[in-house]
Amino acid sequence: MRTGIDYSERIPNNVDLSGDRRLQRALESWQPGFLDWWSEMGPAVGTKDVYLRTAVAVGKEGWAHFDHVALPDYRWGIFLTERDEDRTIAFGEQRGRPAWQQVPGEYRADLQRLIVVQGDTEPASVEQQRLLGATAPSLYDLRNLFQVNVEEGRHLWAMVYLLHAYFGRAGREEAEALLHRNSGSADAPRILGAFNEETPDWLSFFMFTYFTDRDGKYQLGTLKESAFDPLSRTCGFMLKEESHHMFVGTTGIDRVVSRTAELMAEHDTEEVAACGGIPLDVIQRYLNFHYSVSLDLFGSEISTNAANYFTAGLKGRWQEERRKDDHLLTGDAVYVDVVKDGKPATDEVPALLALNHDLRTEYVADCENGLKRWNRILSEAGVDTRLALPHVGFNREVGAYSGHQVSPDGTIVSAAEWTSKRDGWLPTEIDKTHVKSLMQPVHEQGKIASWIAPPRNGINGRPFDFDYVHFA
Numbered sequence: 001m002r003t004g005i006d007y008s009e010r011i012p013n014n015v016d017l018s019g020d021r022r023l024q025r026a027l028e029s030w031q032p033g034f035l036d037w038w039s040e041m042g043p044a045v046g047t048k049d050v051y052l053r054t055a056v057a058v059g060k061e062g063w064a065h066f067d068h069v070a071l072p073d074y075r076w077g078i079f080l081t082e083r084d085e086d087r088t089i090a091f092g093e094q095r096g097r098p099a100w101q102q103v104p105g106e107y108r109a110d111l112q113r114l115i116v117v118q119g120d121t122e123p124a125s126v127e128q129q130r131l132l133g134a135t136a137p138s139l140y141d142l143r144n145l146f147q148v149n150v151e152e153g154r155h156l157w158a159m160v161y162l163l164h165a166y167f168g169r170a171g172r173e174e175a176e177a178l179l180h181r182n183s184g185s186a187d188a189p190r191i192l193g194a195f196n197e198e199t200p201d202w203l204s205f206f207m208f209t210y211f212t213d214r215d216g217k218y219q220l221g222t223l224k225e226s227a228f229d230p231l232s233r234t235c236g237f238m239l240k241e242e243s244h245h246m247f248v249g250t251t252g253i254d255r256v257v258s259r260t261a262e263l264m265a266e267h268d269t270e271e272v273a274a275c276g277g278i279p280l281d282v283i284q285r286y287l288n289f290h291y292s293v294s295l296d297l298f299g300s301e302i303s304t305n306a307a308n309y310f311t312a313g314l315k316g317r318w319q320e321e322r323r324k325d326d327h328l329l330t331g332d333a334v335y336v337d338v339v340k341d342g343k344p345a346t347d348e349v350p351a352l353l354a355l356n357h358d359l360r361t362e363y364v365a366d367c368e369n370g371l372k373r374w375n376r377i378l379s380e381a382g383v384d385t386r387l388a389l390p391h392v393g394f395n396r397e398v399g400a401y402s403g404h405q406v407s408p409d410g411t412i413v414s415a416a417e418w419t420s421k422r423d424g425w426l427p428t429e430i431d432k433t434h435v436k437s438l439m440q441p442v443h444e445q446g447k448i449a450s451w452i453a454p455p456r457n458g459i460n461g462r463p464f465d466f467d468y469v470h471f472a
């Protein structure tokens with residue numbers, strides 16, 4: 001297999017597309033629909049060019065090339081990590097057998113479903129972020145928005161390739177449907193809840209890229225373990241790109257928190273709204289919202305779907321090969337969250353049924369790292385207030401806590417108490433209006449909006465005041 005990527009091809013790829021004329025033609029006939037979708041749903045801001053990262057190889061070193069690219073010339077391609085001829089299945093009933101290069105008939109429907117759900121999230125996030133370009137706080141941030149969006153578009157290509165190459169006519173139909181569903185649409189919404197929410201401002205964008213893209217990291221990590229080798233290799237390469245998206249979220253929230261702390265010190269007040277900043281309690285409410293809707297993306301704590309996917313070898317656990325057990329889990333039991341007698345409690349259940357809970361637990365521990373960072377920034381600035389993750393049961397619509405009203409500290413409260421306290425816990429209309437009022441574009445090189453600190457470093461060794469974007 002070639003590892004370098006040839007950009008003179010209509011669809012750059014490292015899967016020898018030209019060796020399969022039928023598949024190549026099928027994907028070429030999907031391409032115009034994708035380009036129409038991008039021009040209708042991609043970033044709504046006219047640019048001459050943007051300083052973007054493009055994948056040029058899939059190896060460990062030097063896989064990316066940075067340059068100014070005119071968006072009409074941007075090329076989305078199909079890139080899988082290199083094939084390991086000796087790869088064996090790491091878990092489930094077929095553990096130890098060679099990884100599958102084709103889809104076994106009995107798992108066709110389940111694998112297709114997993115790929116469609118994964119594929120559906122990618123264009124959804126681009127749709128959600130469509131209007132953000134008009135209010136970017138700096139050229140650096142605008143460039144990052146474009147980077148995230150073009151790569152989400154590429155991740156759609158990744159799933160569409162699998163659907164076309166391995167799932168026949170049904171796969172081609174699903175690939176079409178991926179372009180027809182739309183985030184927030186009443187008639188044809190995206191599949192998972194969080195992807196139908198709005199991302200109307202940059203604080204939401206940073207929260208989304210911190211919390212929701214991080215679900216992506218964990219879900220892709222489990223699909224990378226899949227016995228279906230092309231899916232595993234596709235997700236392996238997507239994960240490389242994904243880490244920049246989470247970096248945008250992590251450092252974006254760093255910079256908002258820093259600026260808020262700076263304004264608090266300068267004006268000796270927590271009420272920084274009047275000084276053009278975002279108060280810490282507003283940041284906390286945005287965090288509560290994005291974390292809780294992202295937790296819903298893990299499905300129910302107890303899930304026969306997840307058990308079946310695991311036993312069949314379709315979807316593993318986070319870092320499956322590092323786990324010290326039999327990778328079958330038939331005799332194991334674990335504790336999961338339940339609600340008992342009106343209180344959050346735990347119950348012992350077969351480990352196989354608790355795999356969504358297992359993955360969510362890994363995710364929650366990872367999310368805590370962000371909180372540590374942001375609280376360190378506050379502490380170093382001499383601010384006593386701390387940000388915190390709300391309880392996992394807070395504001396949930398999927399799983400054990402759905403149907404219960406849980407406060408951020410984990411107490412189950414009455415519907416009346418929830419309603420009376422909700423405005424202290426989730427973003428209010430006043431919060432959103434204030435944040436929106438701050439969203440004034442800053443398009444001057446080296447300048448930044450009032451509500452956010454500049455980044456410590458630029459992209460690819462460039463300074464913050466680099467000309468990341470040229471406008472049309």
Ligand code: BYC
Pocket residue numbers: 114115117118121122125152191192193194212213214215216217219220296297298299300301302303304305306315356398
């Ligand atoms: N919304 O056994 P259950 C990313 C459905 S993000 C709506 O509880 P299961 C990205 C479920 O489909 C990562 N429906 O859960 C981030 C099932 O329906 P059926 C995306 C939901 O199946 C940022 C029923 O409820 N990738 O990459 O174990 C930017 C019972 O299901 C929801 C994946 O999610 C929900 N939240 O797990 C860009 C990986 N939750 O089948 C990109 C692929 C559950 O009975 N997907 N349901 O009709 C999966 O592994 C699983 O489908 C889920 C659900 C983890 C989502």
